[in-house]
Structures are given as C-alpha cells and as structure tokens.
Amino acid sequence: MLNTYMELVRIRFLMMLAYRVKYYSGIIIYSLNIGVYYFLWMAIYGENSSLNGTTPVQMATYVAVAWMSRAFYFNNLDREIAAEIRDGTVAIQLIRPYHYILVKCFQGLGEGIFRLLLFSAPGLFLVSLVFPIQLPTGVEDWGWFVLSLVFAFVINSQVNVITGLMAFFIMNNTGLIRGKRVLVDLLSGLLIPIHLFPEWAGKILAFLPFQGISYMPSTILSRGLPTSEIIQFLGIQMLWLILLLIPIQLLWMTARRRLIVQGG
Amino acid sequence: MRSIEAKGLTKDFKVYQSRSGLKGAFRDLLNRKYRMIRAVDHINLSIEQGEIVGYIGENGAGKSTTIKMLTGILEPTSGTLQVNGYDPHREREQFVRTIGVVFGQRSQLWWDIAVRESFRLLKKLYRIPDDSYRQHLDRLVEVLEIGSFLDQPVRKLSLGQRMRCELAAALLHRPRLLFLDEPTIGLDVLVKENIRHFLKQVNKEYGTTILLTTHDLSDIEALCSRVVMLDQGKIIYDGDLERLRSQWGDGRRLILELKDEISLSALNERSHGLALRWEGEGTRFVAHMENGTGVSDVLSRLVPAVTVREMKIEEATTEDIVRRIYREGITHHA
Ligand SMILES: Nc1ncnc2c1ncn2[C@@H]1O[C@H](COP(=O)(O)OP(=O)(O)OP(=O)(O)O)[C@@H](O)[C@H]1O
Ligand SMILES: [Mg+2]
Numbered sequence: 001m002l003n004t005y006m007e008l009v010r011i012r013f014l015m016m017l018a019y020r021v022k023y024y025s026g027i028i029i030y031s032l033n034i035g036v037y038y039f040l041w042m043a044i045y046g047e048n049s050s051l052n053g054t055t056p057v058q059m060a061t062y063v064a065v066a067w068m069s070r071a072f073y074f075n076n077l078d079r080e081i082a083a084e085i086r087d088g089t090v091a092i093q094l095i096r097p098y099h100y101i102l103v104k105c106f107q108g109l110g111e112g113i114f115r116l117l118l119f120s121a122p123g124l125f126l127v128s129l130v131f132p133i134q135l136p137t138g139v140e141d142w143g144w145f146v147l148s149l150v151f152a153f154v155i156n157s158q159v160n161v162i163t164g165l166m167a168f169f170i171m172n173n174t175g176l177i178r179g180k181r182v183l184v185d186l187l188s189g190l191l192i193p194i195h196l197f198p199e200w201a202g203k204i205l206a207f208l209p210f211q212g213i214s215y216m217p218s219t220i221l222s223r224g225l226p227t228s229e230i231i232q233f234l235g236i237q238m239l240w241l242i243l244l245l246i247p248i249q250l251l252w253m254t255a256r257r258r259l260i261v262q263g264g
Numbered sequence: 265m266r267s268i269e270a271k272g273l274t275k276d277f278k279v280y281q282s283r284s285g286l287k288g289a290f291r292d293l294l295n296r297k298y299r300m301i302r303a304v305d306h307i308n309l310s311i312e313q314g315e316i317v318g319y320i321g322e323n324g325a326g327k328s329t330t331i332k333m334l335t336g337i338l339e340p341t342s343g344t345l346q347v348n349g350y351d352p353h354r355e356r357e358q359f360v361r362t363i364g365v366v367f368g369q370r371s372q373l374w375w376d377i378a379v380r381e382s383f384r385l386l387k388k389l390y391r392i393p394d395d396s397y398r399q400h401l402d403r404l405v406e407v408l409e410i411g412s413f414l415d416q417p418v419r420k421l422s423l424g425q426r427m428r429c430e431l432a433a434a435l436l437h438r439p440r441l442l443f444l445d446e447p448t449i450g451l452d453v454l455v456k457e458n459i460r461h462f463l464k465q466v467n468k469e470y471g472t473t474i475l476l477t478t479h480d481l482s483d484i485e486a487l488c489s490r491v492v493m494l495d496q497g498k499i500i501y502d503g504d505l506e507r508l509r510s511q512w513g514d515g516r517r518l519i520l521e522l523k524d525e526i527s528l529s530a531l532n533e534r535s536h537g538l539a540l541r542w543e544g545e546g547t548r549f550v551a552h553m554e555n556g557t558g559v560s561d562v563l564s565r566l567v568p569a570v571t572v573r574e575m576k577i578e579e580a581t582t583e584d585i586v587r588r589i590y591r592e593g594i595t596h597h598a
Contacts (some may be wrong), residue, residue, distance in 0.1 A: 091337045095336070
C-alpha cells in the first residue's frame with residue numbers, strides 16, 4: 001500500500017526534476033524574502049539586544065529556518081484540487097484503486113522533498129554563510145525539528161485540501177485560495193513569530209491550527225527549547241492533524257455524492 | 265456471475281439556472297432556481313460475462329452518464345446496480361480493481377511522464393506481480409504496436425498513439441470487464457482496425473466483457489453481437505444486430521438497368537402481388553422490396569417481357585437503419 005504511494009512521490013519528484021528551470025526563480029525569491037525580513041527585523045531591533053526574550057541572532061535564524069521550511073511544506077494542492085474539480089478530472093481519478101486525497105497529499109510530498117533537497121538544504125547553507133545565524137548542532141534538536149516539520153507539512157496540506165474541496169460547493173474559489181495563502185503566511189508565524197504578536201492575538205492563535213505550520217518547527221530549531229516544551233508543541237500539532245481529518249472526511253463524502261462531471 | 269445487472273437505473277442532474285444581471289445574481293445567492301434533467305431513465309440492463317455489447321444513441325442520450333454510474337464515478341439517483349458483483353459507488357476501491365475504463369475524450373495517463381512510467385505506476389497501484397506484468401505488457405505492446413513511443417511523455421503523443429496506450433493501460437491488470445466510451449473517436453482507419461482486432465482478441469482470449477459506446481457504427485458491426493440503443497435516457501432496443509437490421513432494414517433495393525424503355529405501370533402490372541414498390545423511369549428502375557420478397561421472384565416475373573442489362577442489389581447499411589430510428593423513433597415503426 002505505502003509502496004504505491006511512494007511510487008507517486010517518486011514520479012512527482014521526477015516530474016519536478018523535468019521542470020526544474022521553473023524553480024530556479026523560486027530560489028531567488030526565497031533568498032530575497034529572507035534578506036528583506038532579516039534587515040527588517042534588524043531595523044526593529046536597533047540598539048536592543050532582545051525582543052521579548054529573543055536575541056537578534058535567534059531572530060535571524062528563525063527567519064532563515066521559517067522560509068526554508070516553507071519551501072518544504074508549501075504546495076498548491078488547493079489550486080490543483082480546485083482545478084481538477086472544475087474540469088472534471090477528479091471524476092476520472094475515481095476509476096483508480098486509490099484514495100484521491102491521499103494521492104494528492106503524496107504528490108505534494110514529492111514536490112516538498114524535491115524542494116527540500118534542491119532548494120532548502122543548499123539555500124540554508126548559503127544563507128548561513130551570508131547572515132549571522134546559529135543552527136543547533138545536536139542530532140536531537142534536528143530530530144525534533146524534522147518530526148515537527150513533517151507534521152507541519154501534513155497540517156498545511158490538510159488546510160489546502162479543505163480549501164481545494166470547497167470548489168465542490170463554490171465553483172469559483174480562486175479568491176478563497178488566494179486569501180487563504182496570505183492568511184496562512186501571517187497566522188502561521190512565518191512573517192512574525194507568534195510570541196511577538198499582541199497578547200490577545202496570541203491567545204486566539206493558540207486555538208488555531210496555523211501555529212503548527214511554521215511557528216512550531218521554526219521555533220524548535222532557532223530557540224533551543226527545553227524538551228518538555230518541544231513535546232508539548234508536537235502534541236498540539238498532532239492534535240490538529242487528527243482534528244482536521246474530520247472536516248476533510250465530511251467534505252469528501254458530501255463531495256462524492258454531489259459530484260457531477262463536466263463534459264464528455 | 266453476471267458482469268452487469270442493473271434494474272431501474274436512473275440518474276437525475278440538477279441544473280442550476282442563473283438569473284441575469286446583478287439583481288439576479290443576488291437573488292441566486294439566496295435561492296437558486298434549478299431544473300431536473302433525467303439523463304438516464306429506469307434502464308434495465310443485464311450483461312453476461314464475455315459479451316461484447318455496443319451502446320448507442322444520439323448525442324445527449326445518456327450513454328456516458330450510464331457508463332459513469334456503472335464505473336462507480338456517479339451515484340445513481342435510484343435503481344439497483346451490481347457490476348462484477350459489487351456496488352460500484354459504495355465499494356469503489358475494491359470494485360475498480362476488476363474493471364478497465366477508457367474515455368476517448370479524456371486521458372487517464374499521467375500527462376507529463378513517459379508512458380512506461382505510467383505503466384509502472386499502474387503496476388504498483390494494481391499490485392501486479394513482476395513476471396505476469398512483464399509478460400502481459402510485452403504482449404500488449406506487440407499487438408497495439410506501441411513499442412516505439414513508450415519512452416515519450418503522454419503529452420507528446422498523437423491522438424491515435426495515446427488511445428492505444430490508454431487501452432494498454434486499461435488492460436494491464438487484466439480486468440474482467442472493460443468500459444470504452446467512444447474509444448475510436450478521431451482515429452484513422454488503420455488504427456481503428458488495429459484496435460478492433462485487438463479488442464476481439466482480448467475478448468476471445470480472456471473472456472473479457474466489453475461495453476462500448478460509439479457513434480461509428482462500423483465499430484459495432486465489427487465487434488458487437490448485441491446492441492443496446494438508448495434514446496432520451498430510455499432503452500429503446502436491446503438485442504442482436506441482425507434482428508435490428510431485419511426489423512428496421514426495410515428490405516433490399518433492386519436496381520435495374522433495362523435494355524428497352526418501359527412504363528412504370530407496366531412494371532407494376534408484371535410484379536403484381538409481390539411486396540415491393542417501383543420507382544424510376546425510362547430504362548432505370550429501382551424496386552424497394554419489403555422483407556421476404558426474393559430477388560429471384562421479381563426477376564422471374566420480368567424476364568419473359570424485358571431484357572435486363574445491368575442489375576445491382578443494395579442492402580440498407582446499419583447506418584441507414586440507425587439514422588432512420590433516430591429520426592422517426594422506434595415506437596413510430598413498431
Ligand atoms: N454534469 C452534468 N450536469 C447536468 N447535466 C448533465 C451533466 N452531464 C450530462 N448531463 C445531461 O445528461 C444528458 C445525457 O448526457 P450524456 O453525456 O450521458 O450523453 P451521451 O449519450 O454520452 O452523449 P454523447 O454522444 O454526446 O457523448 C444530456 O442531456 C446532458 O446534458
Ligand atoms: Mg458521451
């Protein structure tokens with residue numbers, strides 16, 4: 001079973017490799033983003049040596065790690081699913097002995113792994129030469145981070161699947177998709193770490209799944225948290241990962257009932 | 265076990281109508297008006313293992329909708345349905361392992377990867393053992409003549425090349441039942457022939473049941489022992505092609521070129537009592553003979569008086585027949 005899905009990952013990876021030129025521009029955009037946010041934060045720090053207990057070096061590390069993680073967890077599943085619903089290909093997928101949504105997620109994973117290897121890893125290395133960032137050297141920290149990043153990928157994909165499946169109910173959901181992307185970047189702590197949000201906002205975000213997408217893995221790697229706190233983070237991520245399965249299943253079940261096939 | 269057993273199978277589509285203008289758009293938001301379209305209307309269909317059945321009907325008759333229900337893509341509005349012993353919609357993941365599907369209008373291969381990679385993926389998906397996969401694939405490649413473009417991505421194939429690959433893909437896992445929705449659409453004569461030959465072989469060798477829709481009636485003539493004709497969602501004919509021809513064929517036409525001129529009334533007089541109708545003038549005449557009237561009967565009446573120089577017998581083609589049915593409707597005639 002897993003074998004089949006891994007084959008999908010492999011094929012997506014090959015496809016990405018075939019179109020790799022398209023991704024070179026991505027590397028530049030990500031590097032620019034890291035630069036911009038780095039200088040922005042340094043300007044905010046000014047003479048201060050700490051913001052809410054975060055040092056400038058920790059902040060620089062957070063920025064670099066957060067953006068490079070985004071390269072891994074980010075995918076366009078929402079747009080792909082919406083497009084396939086609109087043009088009717090989703091129906092054709094139903095004659096294959098697999099679960100459509102799982103297939104999509106594994107394709108997203110193939111894409112993520114591609115960007116991780118060809119893009120995040122070398123990117124992070126380059127950035128560490130240019131900016132004063134401090135990555136942990138312990139295997140344990142990296143282990144926690146990888147686990148948290150995998151959870152981040154799943155949560156982000158689940159959010160995307162939910163957004164994409166909305167196309168069953170609102171045929172034109174491009175606006176929704178675009179809005180969601182901005183919202184996720186903001187609420188996940190990619191642009192501003194969540195502990196720097198005003199207190200009331202932080203309280204609200206603590207009840208939303210988005211913290212698990214960027215803030216948690218990036219914090220684990222950039223701030224050196226005590227293990228108990230790391231485990232708490234992972235627990236929260238896992239909780240969301242399970243909770244989000246419910247709306248997906250409901251949406252998918254309703255969708256299959258209402259499925260109409262455009263054309264042919 | 266029957267391949268397909270459908271009773272009272274029905275599919276309704278809700279078609280939303282949008283009102284015009286901005287005000288209309290707002291009213292649509294609150295309550296949208298819709299209309300029900302009955303695409304498939306209480307059809308009963310029973311197909312035995314090993315049959316090749318042609319499913320025909322005008323554009324919009326409901327053929328594709330039926331196939332989509334039979335393959336588990338769409339949920340029937342009502343009726344009972346068993347395909348290969350499964351309920352296609354409820355038991356989808358297991359059920360689809362037992363069928364193969366080709367939609368002529370749509371590709372199911374992965375657009376950006378080589379055909380061979382697509383096949384490999386299918387092998388994993390259907391858990392086909394290595395040796396049986398290799399054997400079977402070699403066979404498919406040989407018969408369908410697709411060896412030379414296995415390494416090209418699907419998007420670079422021509423329609424005919426792609427369609428042959430789709431067929432191979434649909435049969436890799438040796439399904440017991442094959443659905444083909446317009447498999448020969450847009451293909452040249454040679455490719456069509458190749459595909460028909462191939463389908464016949466598959467049916468004979470593996471006993472694969474085949475249900476195909478087509479607008480090319482020569483497909484039906486070449487392949488199908490049984491035709492099911494659909495009109496506005498209802499089955500209007502279900503039986504063998506021969507019966508359809510004899511019921512609807514309107515007999516044969518005898519075309520005569522005579523040596524000397526003769527009048528129509530003289531001919532009518534001669535053939536008095538035979539079920540036929542004369543047409544023409546001068547030396548050229550056509551006899552529209554009803555079923556049961558023999559050519560020899562007609563000739564034996566004529567020969568004593570007139571000399572026949574040239575003679576041709578024409579039979580209505582399936583296409584003629586089907587055209588008539590589409591135009592006149594089956595009830596009108598029967
Ligand atoms: N998704 C849909 N929504 C609404 N109506 C639909 C939908 N799909 C099909 N129909 C309607 O159902 C009827 C049957 O369509 P179907 O596609 O089954 O016809 P068909 O026999 O395959 O025709 P063709 O020979 O043109 O392919 C048509 O009137 C069509 O307009
Ligand atoms: Mg059709």
